[in-house]
Each structure stands twice: as C-alpha cells, then as structure tokens.
C-alpha cells in the first residue's frame with residue numbers, strides 16, 4: 488500500500504494532536520508531535536535557569552542543543568507515545584504553564600528550528616507519517632501529499648485547553664488560558680524563521696463546531712484520494 492506524508496499545522500490548542508493521532512491510528516502511520524520537541528528543549532532551558540525576561544542565555548542554549556536528545560517512547564499504559572528528554576519521560580512536565588509561557592520564544596530561535604527540523608525530516612524519510620505543528624507543510628515537508636491547516640475560534644480553543652489543564656489538576660482561569668493561547672499565536676505568526684502560515688496548497692479546517700468524528704469523516708475521503716494519486720504519480 489502506498490504511503491503518504493500528512494502535515495497538520497495551525498493555531499495553538501485547536502486539536503491538531505488529537506486529530507493527527509486518530510488519523511495515524513486508522514492508517515497505521517507514525518504520529519509525531521513536533522510541538523513536543525520544542526517543548527522539551529524549552530524545558531531543558533528552564534531547568535538550567537537559562538531564560539529570564541524574554542531573553543535566552545546564548546551559551547546555555549548552545550549547550551542544551553548539543554546535549555539534549557529529544558525522543559518518543561511507547562507508553563503501554565496509555566497506548567500512545569510519551570516524550571523523552573535524554574531518556575527521561577517528560578510528557579507531563581512539558582505541558583505545564585511554565586513551559587507554555589516560554590516555548591514560542593524558544594521556537595523562534597533559528598538554531599533550535601534548524602536542529603529540530605532536520606530530526607523531523609529524518610523521521611519522515613519512509614513516508615507513512617502524520618506530523619502536527621506550525622511549519623510542517625511550509626518548512627519541514629513542503630512536498631507533503633496532504634497538508635491541512637487547522638483553526639478554531641479563540642474562545643473555543645481556550646475552553647478546550649482549560650478543560651485539558653483541569654483534567655491534569657492545573658487551576659487556571661479561562662482568561663489566563665485565552666491570553667496564553669493568543670500570545671503564542673502572536674509570537675508564532677510574527678517570528679522571522681518559519682512563521683506560522685497556511686501553505687498555499689493546504690486545506691483549511693475550521694473545527695469550531697466540529698466533533699473529532701466529523702473531522703474524521705471529512706478527511707477519510709481526501710486521504711484515499713491523495714493516496715491513489717500518489718500511486719498513479721509516485
């Protein structure tokens with residue numbers, strides 16, 4: 488069976504990873520959460536106290552990039568993958584508000600993007616991959632057979648993220664979550680290096696009023712069509 492690359496980009500907290508995971512599961516593809524890789528590097532920098540007042544210490548950044556191996560390990564308990572930093576499971580820690588507050592600053596650093604983009608491209612060499620992030624269709628896999636750009640109303644996104652955080656026992660107000668989501672969007676869209684943009688050939692998916700199952704119904708036919716096209720013109 489012919490395999491394709493599926494690139495899913497979009498705004499913060501619009502359900503990209505839930506959607507990408509479901510697609511990968513149905514197709515038996517590899518799922519890669521590229522945001523988790525940026526979050527792990529941000530965590531490594533926080534642990535070294537290398538970020539203060541919106542500034543990253545350049546020496547610490549170079550050291551972290553030279554010494555940090557971000558990976559994914561199977562988690563038998565949840566049946567999904569968990570992010571590791573030099574072998575240590577950090578899935579829970581990288582989702583903290585502290586990491587969310589600095590990750591977009593970290594992701595705007597060209598050295599960070601160059602390193603992680605190369606690792607992401609290596610993961611897609613065999614195709615059969617679904618990757619979600621901010622620059623997957625524009626910079627990581629510009630030739631992906633299927634590109635989707637997801638968005639949803641900011642209030643809907645903040646509600647979804649709030650629910651997720653509450654389930655993890657974190658207490659934040661809706662206003663705090665909304666502010667964090669909008670601030671990350673602002674930084675992601677305005678950075679110089681690979682800013683968040685809809686690729687010209689990406690399909691737009693606004694899921695403000697769609698369930699995950701409705702999204703799956705929408706995407707199945709499109710995947711079948713793109714896979715068949717690739718078989719005809721590999």
Ligand code: CDP
Pocket residue numbers: 498499500501503521522523525526590591592594595619620621622623671672675
């Ligand atoms: O889960 P959510 O969509 O809110 O964010 P994420 O996918 O975990 O990504 C966290 C942050 O990493 C984003 O806000 C971006 O600043 C950065 N990122 C990026 O720059 N490029 C990517 N391909 C993925 C994430």
